[in-house]
Amino acid sequence: MEFDHGAALAACAKGDREALRRLYEEESRRIMSVALRIVRRRDLAEEVVQETFIQVWQKAASFDAGLGSARGWIFTIARNKALNVVRDGAREDLVEPDVLAAHESFEGAAHDAVATLAMSSRLRQCLEAVEPNKRDSVIMAYVGGFSHGEIAALLRVPVGTAKAWVRRGLAALKDCLA
C-alpha cells in the first residue's frame, strides 16, 4: 500500500511520535541519498537527515498543501538543510582546487539521477529532450546543489551564461511538462 505522507504529517502535528518513526523508516534512506549528493560527506549527510526530521516534527502543523505535496515538502526541507551546509562552506574544498574531480564525480551523479528515473517518466522524457548544457545546469542545481557560480566554474562558462542556461532549461522543461 502506498505510504500516506499527508496523513503522517497530520499525525506528527498532533504529537504522534510513532508517525514520525514510520516516516523516518519510509524516507530516511532516500533523504540520506539526496543529502549525500549535495554535501558529499556521510557525517554531514547524517546531520542533514537528523535536522530534517526534527524540522518536519516541529513544523508539521504549518505544512501548506498549496505549495506542493506532503512528500515534496519533506524533500524540500531536506534539500534546504543540505544547501545550508554547503553554503556554510563545508564542501568548499571541492570548488577551487578540485574542480575537475568534482566535475567528473558530478557528471556520474547527474547521469545516474536521470537514469534512475523510470523510462516511462514524463520528467525523464522531457529532461532528455532539453539541450544538454541547459539540462545539465538544471540538474547540477537540483541534484548537486550547485550555485550559479559553481555551475559556471564546472561548465567553464561565464556566470551570466550559466544563469541563462538554467532559465532556458527550466523554460523548455516547463513547456514539455505542462
Add this chain to the structure above:
Amino acid sequence: MTTRSTGEPAGSPDPAIEAGVYVLGLMEADEARRFEEAMARDASTRAGVAFWRDRLMELDISAPPVEVGDKVWSQILASLDRPAAASFVDLADRRGSAPPRRGTMAAFWQGAMAASLVALMAAGLAYTYVKPAPPRLVVVLLDSGAQPVSIVEAVDSRTIRIVPLGDLSIPAGKSLQVWTLPTKELGPISMGLLPGPGTSVLTGPALPEPKPEQLYEITVEPEGGSPTGRPTGPILGKGFAKVPQI
C-alpha cells in the same frame, strides 16, 4: 533554439521560471526573501512553486537509498525531548533564506534569544577572571544535538579564546582543530589545534576582521591536525558569531 554567447538572464523574468529558480535553490538570500513575500501574497506564485516541487521531486524519490547510521534516529528522538533544539534548527534556517513569518515561529525565536542570552551571561562570568577587554564577537558552538560544546570569542582578527562548556577532552591519537570561514572565497581556515581540555587562546593566520554570522567549528582530526588543510573529521561543534550586547 538560439544560443546567445553573452547569455544574460532574460530582461523581464517569467514568474513561472523564477519559481523554478527558487525551487532549485539558486536565489540569493534577499532575492529569495522577496520571492517568498510574493508567494505569501499571490496564489499563482504558490502554484508555480508547487508545480516545480512536485515535478522535480521525482529526482529525489528515485535516488537509490543509502543506509543511515543507527545513532541518527536516537539523536532525533533525544532532540524532541529537548525544546532547546529549536534554537539550533532555527539558527541554520535564519542564514538560509526567509525570515520566519508565521506566528508559530515567534515562540522559537523567543526561545532562541533566551538561550543565547544565557550563553552570553555565562561567557561574561567566565571572562571576568581571564580577560580584560570585551570580545568583539562571541560564538556558541553547538553539537549535533544542539548542546553547547564551547564558547569561541574573537579577540581580534587573528586571536580567539575557546572556553569549553561541554566535554572537550582530546581523544587518544587525535587532535581537536578549530576552523573559521571568513569568506566563501577563502574557504575554511584553521585557527589551530586545541592544546588541552581547558580554556585556551589560539592565534591563527592574518585574516579579514571577523564578522557577525561568521562560521566557527571544531572538528576531530588526526593527531597534528588535518592532513589536507581543510576539515576532514566529524564536527564536534559549530556556531555562528554574534556581537555581544555589552
